[in-house]
Structures are given as structure tokens and as C-alpha cells.
Amino acid sequence: MSVTDVPVLAIDDLVIDIGGNRIVDHVSLSLGSGRILAIVGESGCGKSLTALSVLGLLPKAARITGGEIRLNGRDLLPLGEAALSDIRGNEATIIFQEPVASLNPLMRVGEQVEEALRLHRGLSANAARGEAIAMMARVGIPDASRRARQYPFELSGGMCQRIMIAAALICRPALLIADEPTTALDVTIQAQILELMRDLRGDVGSAIVLITHDMGVVADLADDVCVMYGGRIVESGPVEPIFAAPRHPYTKLLLATIPTLQGQRKMTLRTIEGMVPSAESWPDGCRFRTRCPLADEACVATPPLADVGPGHAAACWHSADVEALA
Amino acid sequence: MSAVASPRPHPRQGFGLRRWWPLAIVALVVLAAIFAPWLAPYDPNQQNLIGRLKPPGTVSRAFHYWLGSDELGRDVLSRIIYGSRVSLVVAFASVILSGTVGTTLGMIAAYRRGWTETVVMRVVDVFLSIPAVLLAIITVAVLGPSLVNVILVLALTRWPRYARIAYSQTLSVATMPYVRLAALMGAGATRVLFRHVLPNIIGAVSVVATLEFGLMVLFEAGLSFLGLGVQPPTASWGSMLSTGRNYVATAWWVATLPGLCLFVLVLAVNLTGDAVRDRLDPRFR
Numbered sequence: 113m114s115v116t117d118v119p120v121l122a123i124d125d126l127v128i129d130i131g132g133n134r135i136v137d138h139v140s141l142s143l144g145s146g147r148i149l150a151i152v153g154e155s156g157c158g159k160s161l162t163a164l165s166v167l168g169l170l171p172k173a174a175r176i177t178g179g180e181i182r183l184n185g186r187d188l189l190p191l192g193e194a195a196l197s198d199i200r201g202n203e204a205t206i207i208f209q210e211p212v213a214s215l216n217p218l219m220r221v222g223e224q225v226e227e228a229l230r231l232h233r234g235l236s237a238n239a240a241r242g243e244a245i246a247m248m249a250r251v252g253i254p255d256a257s258r259r260a261r262q263y264p265f266e267l268s269g270g271m272c273q274r275i276m277i278a279a280a281l282i283c284r285p286a287l288l289i290a291d292e293p294t295t296a297l298d299v300t301i302q303a304q305i306l307e308l309m310r311d312l313r314g315d316v317g318s319a320i321v322l323i324t325h326d327m328g329v330v331a332d333l334a335d336d337v338c339v340m341y342g343g344r345i346v347e348s349g350p351v352e353p354i355f356a357a358p359r360h361p362y363t364k365l366l367l368a369t370i371p372t373l374q375g376q377r378k379m380t381l382r383t384i385e386g387m388v389p390s391a392e393s394w395p396d397g398c399r400f401r402t403r404c405p406l407a408d409e410a411c412v413a414t415p416p417l418a419d420v421g422p423g424h425a426a427a428c429w430h431s432a433d434v435e436a437l438a
Numbered sequence: 439m440s441a442v443a444s445p446r447p448h449p450r451q452g453f454g455l456r457r458w459w460p461l462a463i464v465a466l467v468v469l470a471a472i473f474a475p476w477l478a479p480y481d482p483n484q485q486n487l488i489g490r491l492k493p494p495g496t497v498s499r500a501f502h503y504w505l506g507s508d509e510l511g512r513d514v515l516s517r518i519i520y521g522s523r524v525s526l527v528v529a530f531a532s533v534i535l536s537g538t539v540g541t542t543l544g545m546i547a548a549y550r551r552g553w554t555e556t557v558v559m560r561v562v563d564v565f566l567s568i569p570a571v572l573l574a575i576i577t578v579a580v581l582g583p584s585l586v587n588v589i590l591v592l593a594l595t596r597w598p599r600y601a602r603i604a605y606s607q608t609l610s611v612a613t614m615p616y617v618r619l620a621a622l623m624g625a626g627a628t629r630v631l632f633r634h635v636l637p638n639i640i641g642a643v644s645v646v647a648t649l650e651f652g653l654m655v656l657f658e659a660g661l662s663f664l665g666l667g668v669q670p671p672t673a674s675w676g677s678m679l680s681t682g683r684n685y686v687a688t689a690w691w692v693a694t695l696p697g698l699c700l701f702v703l704v705l706a707v708n709l710t711g712d713a714v715r716d717r718l719d720p721r722f723r
């Protein structure tokens with residue numbers, strides 16, 4: 113697409129409430145064509161809900177109480193179920209953590225890759241078959257035409273995730289949301305799948321929202337990062353400056369959790385103290401202040417997400433002091 | 439089998455006759471029903487009043503009664519062969535009708551939930567709380583006995599069995615990520631149910647269906663036995679049992695032989711159920 117000034121995905125001031133708790137609090141992000149945006153944070157930070165809201169897949173209890181979501185410029189929130197199901201699997205699609213459970217055990221995997229084509233493009237079985245096999249080969253499934261006739265139980269977890277990716281990309285969606293796509297896979301397979309996603313974005317041209325709690329994955333794959341904590345974006349911007357000089361203590365601590373291998377010796381493996389508090393017990397003001405080494409009385413007021421560099425923003429009163437943090 | 443753990447639920451068992459003889463018997467009965475006019479030695483309704491209640495092997499006038507004759511001198515073998523038609527037609531038709539209706543309703547109830555679920559499953563409860571035989575007898579008595587009415591009545595009384603199994607199976611399958619995913623990706627309810635849910639529950643449904651098939655053979659026999667099924671002189675195993683019971687003391691073959699056929703067919707059908715279930719699941723192949 114040559115329309116570079118309209119972002120593929122633009123979320124603006126999104127607010128999601130569940131039972132009186134503000135689970136997603138004024139989240140804004142934007143993603144250009146062919147780019148990869150990582151949303152990072154520990155479990156329970158609201159990453160999945162933010163992503164699910166794009167496809168209209170929020171759980172029943174969740175209510176969007178403010179903001180706007182635009183896909184290729186089109187406002188998604190007013191759309192009904194029928195319009196949304198035209199978009200899902202076609203213009204925007206999602207892959208989940210558990211690839212094996214995401215596949216119908218009694219359907220040949222080739223048919224499952226074709227499904228979106230048949231649904232959205234109305235292709236005949238024969239035409240769809242050819243495209244499905246080509247896409248399966250593209251996502252690195254050897255001997256795709258034979259594999260297409262196999263059932264999920266005949267394939268490994270990594271193969272199943274490749275099948276899911278093929279099924280997700282078969283309609284060449286503008287946006288692919290990958291919610292912890294490699295968490296359920298073992299490390300070597302993880303690396304292969306990430307490698308594949310990196311290859312594919314050039315090839316298929318989909319913009320990718322990659323949800324993860326693993327900073328290592330972000331470094332490997334993403335162009336831009338949004339760090340979320342307690343339902344808010346605490347830091348956002350391009351990968352390089354954020355990795356070089358994080359401006360929010362939470363980002364700094366997340367970065368410190370990446371294990372660094374030097375020869376045989378594992379240099380540092382720091383885990384952040386404490387747990388993400390549950391939504392009911394998020395503190396006023398800065399939500400990270402209960403675990404933050406820099407917290408003081410200023411943090412009782414909510415820090416705004418303020419620019420700290422080109423395209424780089426952080427929500428911390430002490431963002432200038434983060435660098436000095438051990 | 440060896441003690442080595444297998445990744446498949448059951449390793450494939452013997453593939454030969456040991457596993458498939460029940461199906462062979464069912465096939466034999468089906469063939470007998472289809473080719474009855476060529477297989478039956480005599481017209482099943484042709485009477486021979488001189489040769490009444492003759493034991494198996496008797497020769498009387500133009501008849502050679504391989505399996506004896508009944509109270510009107512009709513050939514029991516020919517009547518058993520023709521009688522299989524009634525049993526099979528009634529059982530097949532009623533199982534397919536009730537199975538289709540019940541499975542569809544059960545799937546819809548479990549998938550739609552809400553008031554659809556409440557209505558369908560309460561109706562199921564009501565039907566299952568009425569003794570099916572009683573319901574069948576009353577309905578046939580009102581509608582009048584005929585082959586078509588027997589089929590309709592059996593379909594009407596038996597669909598709740600399928601609805602209940604389809605309902606409970608669908609409830610669990612519908613929570614699977616692949617079903618939710620298909621729905622989210624724009625597949626309509628019909629497509630989700632018939633493409634994703636049905637293949638996953640058809641094994642359980644077909645086990646019920648084979649049990650029901652045997653039961654339907656017995657129900658038809660029961661209704662015919664009571665005079666509410668096919669009408670004389672049409673041969674059916676049930677009506678043969680019914681009239682034959684008057685002569686059990688003197689001519690055991692008139693009732694016993696069709697009864698034996700009934701027993702073997704129902705047993706074979708029930709045993710076929712397991713084999714069918716296994717064939718429908720690729721993991722068992």
C-alpha cells in the first residue's frame with residue numbers, strides 16, 4: 113500500500129472497564145504498514161484486552177468506555193458483529209498461544225488453512241487448495257501438499273503454530289495480532305517461529321502487533337515497543353532508544369530480566385520484586401509506585417506520558433533518574 | 439499389546455473378521471432384505487392349509503419347508519427373509535429421522551444457549567420422562583397402524599436421546615479454541631456447527647444411533663406384536679413372533695426363528711457401533 117500516512121492500526125485514548133475497574137486506561141498506539149509493534153509487560157497488564165478490543169473480541173464483562181480504534185482509517189468501534197466478522201480473518205487476524213487447541217483435531221490441516229479463503233473470498237475448494245499449499249510452503253512447512261492432508265495430531269507443536277500462521281495470513285491481512293505466539297513452544301522452536309515472522313512481514317506486508325512478556329523477543333523482532341503496566345502505557349517508542357536508554361523504571365527492570373549469556377556464565381538474571389497487583393488493588397497515581405525503587409511522594413499524582421526523545425515517550429516523574437538506576 | 443506407551447488412544451486392533459463380523463451380519467441382513475424376491479424360495483403370503491405348522495424340513499405339496507411352516511402353511515424362511523425388509527426400513531428410517539432432528543436441535547441448543555437451550559432441553563426432558571413405548575402405542579393407536587406411521591412415531595419419540603447427547607457433547611466442543619476461532623473468523627453458526635462441531639460429536643452420536651437402531655428393530659417388532667405395526671398378511675419379525683407365540687408349545691419354530699433373527703441382528707448392530715465410532719475418528723485409524 114502506498115498510503116503511508118494512514119496507519120494500519122491507530123488506537124486512540126482507549127478505555128476498557130471490567131466491573132468498575134479501569135483495566136485499560138487511556139491507551140494510544142499507532143502502527144504503520146509492514147511494521148512490528150511489541151506490547152510488553154507482565155501478565156495481567158492489559159495487553160491481551162487491548163489487542164482483543166481491536167477485533168471486537170473482548171469478554172462479555174468488558175466495556176469500552178472511551179476512545180477510538182481505526183483500522184486503515186476506518187473506525188471499528190461502531191461496527192456490528194456482521195461487519196466485524198467480515199474483517200476478522202480477512203483484514204485483521206489473530207493467533208493465540210495454544211496452537212494445538214486452535215486447530216480442529218478432525219479436520220485436515222490444509223482445509224483449516226483454506227477456511228478463511230473460502231469464507232471471505234468465496235474461492236472454490238480447488239482454487240483455495242492451491243493457495244493454501246503455497247502459503248504452507250511459505251511458512252516453512254516441508255512437503256506442504258502431503259502435510260495438507262494430515263491431521264493436527266500428526267504434527268508437532270511448532271508445525272501446528274506454522275499452520276496457524278499460514279491460516280492467519282492466507283487472506284494477506286493488513287494486521288496480524290500475535291498474542292504470545294511462542295510462549296507454549298520450546299526454545300528452539302520459538303526462535304524458528306520468530307525468525308519466520310520476521311521473514312513474513314517483508315513478504316506478506318502485514319503489520320504485526322506482537323504481544324509478549326519477553327524483552328528478548330522484542331529485541332529480536334520489533335520496530336516499536338509499548339511497555340504496559342497496570343493497564344497503562346508507561347513507555348513507548350522505537351526499539352533502539354528504549355533498549356539503549358529506557359526512561360521508565362519498569363522498562364529498565366524488564367530489560368534487566370533478559371538473561372545475558374557470556375561464555376558459560378550467566379551474568380545477570382534479575383527478576384522484578386513483587387507481583388503485578390490485581391486490578392482492584394492498583395494504587396492511585398503511578399500504578400508502578402508500589403514496586404518502584406524511585407517512588408516518592410510525587411508519584412501519588414499520575415504522571416503523564418510525556419515525550420522524552422523523538423517518538424519516545426515515558427510516563428514517569430523521575431524519567432531523568434532512570435539511567436542512574438542500578 | 440506391549441506395555442510401550444502409544445501416542446494414540448488405542449492402537450489399531452485386529453483388522454480382520456474378528457472385528458468386523460457384526461458388520462458382516464448386518465450386511466447379510468441388508469442384502470437379504472434387498473434381494474428378498476430372489477432369495478425367498480416361495481411367496482411369503484402363499485398359504486397351504488394342508489401343510490400348516492409343519493416342522494423344518496417337511497415337504498408338503500409344492501413346498502419344501504426348510505424352516506417349517508406357520509399356522510396358514512406359509513413358508514417361515516420366506517417370511518423371515520421378507521420380514522427383514524420391514525425391520526430394516528423401520529429402523530433405518532426412524533434412526534435417520536430422529537437422529538438428524540435430535541442432533542441438530544441438541545447442537546443448536548448448546549451453541550445458542552439462552553432461551554433456545556431452555557426450550558429445547560425442557561422439551562427433551564418432558565419426552566424422556568414419558569415411557570417411549572407408551573407414547574408410541576398411544577400415537578399409533580390414534581393415527582392408525584401403518585409402516586409410515588410406525589416410522590414417524592418412532593422418530594417422534596426417539597429424537598430426545600440424540601438431542602441430549604449432541605447437546606452435552608456440543609457444550610464441551612464449543613468451548614474449544616478452534617470452534618471459537620472459526621466463529622470469530624466469520625464462520626456462521628451453520629458452518630461452525632456442521633463443519634467443526636458435528637465431526638467432533640458424530641462418534642458419540644453414532645454410538646447412540648447404533649444402540650437405537652437395535653432398539654428400533656425391537657420397537658417395530660413390539661408394535662407389530664401388539665398389532666399396531668404392519669398389518670397382516672405383510673410379514674414382519676414382530677408379527678411372526680406375535681402369532682407364533684400361540685403355537686410355541688407345539689410348533690416352536692414359528693416364533694423362535696424370527697426371534698433368533700431379531701436377537702442376532704440387534705446384537706450385531708450394537709457391536710458394529712464401536713467399530714463405526716472408531717472409524718469416524720482419524721486418531722483411531
Ligand SMILES: Nc1ncnc2c1ncn2[C@@H]1O[C@H](COP(=O)(O)OP(=O)(O)O)[C@@H](O)[C@H]1O
Pocket residue numbers: 130135153154155156157158159160161162171172173390391
Ligand atoms: N474476562 C475477564 N473478566 C474479568 N477480568 C478480566 C477478564 N479478562 C481479563 N481480566 C482482567 O484484566 C486484566 C488484564 O488482562 P489481560 O489483558 O489478559 O492481561 P495480559 O494479556 O497483559 O496478561 C487482568 O487484571 C485480568 O484480571
Ligand SMILES: [Mg+2]
Pocket residue numbers: 159160161291
Ligand atoms: Mg495475555
